[in-house]
Amino acid sequence: MNKITSLADLKKIKDQVQSRIKLRENSDSAETLVQIKVGMATCGIASGAKETMNFLIEETEHQAIDAVITQTGCMGFCYAEPTVEVTIPGKEPVIFGHVDKTKAREIIDRYIIKGELVDGIIPVAFRTIDE
């Protein structure tokens, strides 16, 4: 394949992809999607949140999980970065700490797919010193 150096090249790739995929209907319905927020403040970025988010995007797609993945600011758990908040439809949000690729895979495989609890949850009752 030729090198991709322009938007025209990108359009060709898009045409190839488009012919293979069936676009989801109602894909914007938040109630039906797993929502994943990655803490992307200074503390998160310095701890590898970018790599974690990339992995989550790749892995949810690979496992065909309907998820919307976005970044958020500092959640106040700088000691446990990268932090990730996961909201499964119909359930309360859960925040996980120290989410590297290994932990991210565990969260997807066990919490999101199987609904099992996994280590690394930051308790809801946790409060920072300032609070």
Added chain:
Amino acid sequence: MRTISDHILDILENSVRAGATLIEVIITENKFNDLYCVKIRDNGCGMTKETAEKALEPFFTTRTTRKVGLGLPLLRQNAEQAGGSLEISSEPGKGTLVSATFGLSHIDRPSLGDMAGTFLISVIGHDDIEIRYEHQTDAGSFSFSSSELKEALGDVPLNRGEIREAIRELIMNNLDLIHASK
């Protein structure tokens, strides 16, 4: 923060939290003056002169909860260690410009790092914000924006694997074409 692209992602997130709808990242490399300049401009809520000055102090933040505030001081530290400086100009209601300069050939200048990843994450995570990236060197320049990408892709989502890889390749190849510093 190990790379310039990490710093850029951090400042971009500041702009997002400042309510920006347009964020521009401009990197200029000048071998003659031995300068590596990174500018991040947004049209967010802006700051007063006093707040902008304090923003360079560690642990200053306008947030009322979860006070940390290390992003800009870390960028300033990295810039100064590489023979450069950091300046902020801002106007309430109009936006903010963060300008960091580094010595291009300085041994302590952080590498650019994964700029493609920074751009992709920002565009995927902030669908409603126009993000522009421009990179200039003595050999040439390239620029593109999130709106151009979305127009090219139509209804194919940005976060599809093949599309992400294609955009990543597009950025990396263009950086190679203009001989951008690593």
